């Protein structure tokens with residue numbers, strides 16, 4: 001048993017990280033050939049280590065997945081008028097703006113209207129579009145919602161929080177384009193052939209308010225305290241150019257590998273480990289997606305390798321899933337729970353791994369709610385790992401699900417998540433800077449060793 005434990009090495013982890021983050025795979029966006037190449041790498045590794053294809057003899061659960069290719073970052077400019085004169089300011093990628101990950105191709109120029117949070121919610125008696133006509137215009141939209149998690153109607157508001165619903169709402173109101181106040185590569189927004197959008201970094205966004213009598217922060221505060229929309233015309237023309245090509249024929253997949261249990265009865269009970277293999281892909285440049293989520297993928301692969309190659313006895317079975325299309329709307333996990341390979345009532349629990357590779361301490365989210373699972377992790381840490389360890393209750397914050405784990409949780413699976421506490425490096429979330437040197441192979445080694453031991457305990461109890 002300890003041989004397998006010691007075989008788990010940060011050197012292997014580092015090399016798998018670099019393979020998954022290679023520029024040729026372009027950040028593993030769902031639907032792309034780069035993603036499928038990464039999936040094939042996982043299959044080849046699982047095969048070499050002696051796992052079994054889990055989907056009735058197949059390694060894959062495949063589903064259709066259209067995608068938008070971004071040819072280059074495109075352009076964003078704002079025209080400022082001074083009496084009869086005007087100047088046009090051009091913004092730089094990636095420091096000042098990001099292109100939309102699923103934007104239509106082409107150029108639009110139109111007057112800009114700030115529409116606050118961009119929400120139309122009759123059930124909350126709230127509409128950012130109520131007093132403005134955005135037909136043929138470009139709307140400027142804040143991310144998230146005007147209330148926090150303590151608000152009694154938080155769950156109702158949260159339904160409107162996604163950039164997906166904000167784009168839909170803008171299109172429904174006749175807007176031809178949109179700028180999000182943020183800087184985030186995010187391929188979850190569905191492509192619309194007549195809708196061009198992009199992201200403007202927060203530090204640049206005050207440019208839009210120049211010459212108006214309003215201050216952005218005051219307006220946002222005002223909305224938050226009164227829940228009254230403050231939308232208004234910014235009095236400027238914006239031009240967005242996007243160079244994209246939409247592909248309807250893409251495919252995506254989950255990779256499913258099994259270590260079958262040795263006990264004729266207990267082997268029908270399944271422990272699931274999952275991590276999303278896809279990333280945000282190319283959003284004007286190559287986004288490696290190292291912490292998010294090559295790290296979780298490599299954790300799951302490395303645990304599989306350790307258990308498979310040590311040939312340690314496992315009475316229960318363990319299913320390793322590399323999930324596709326998390327970044328495009330949790331589609332791989334949704335596909336699994338609607339097409340389960342094993343009877344859900346036979347699944348002991350699901351552990352999700354997302355961004356598990358930067359920090360000093362071990363975390364098991366959900367562990368406090370499931371003490372019979374948690375004890376194996378406590379024991380493994382106390383005996384062999386000796387890291388600070390934390391655990392939390394399982395909870396569902398309401399609103400839209402934001403992780404693959406929540407998809408499993410809402411489908412009725414006992415769900416936990418591996419996490420790392422006490423960050424030691426900066427996090428470049430959905431950013432070009434999310435490179436392999438931003439993860440910490442040593443904590444990943446310990447996470448994998450921790451799971452290796454705890455899973456042996458769980459599988460044999």
Ligand SMILES: [Zn+2]
Pocket residue numbers: 276292293326354355
């Ligand atoms: Zn992620």
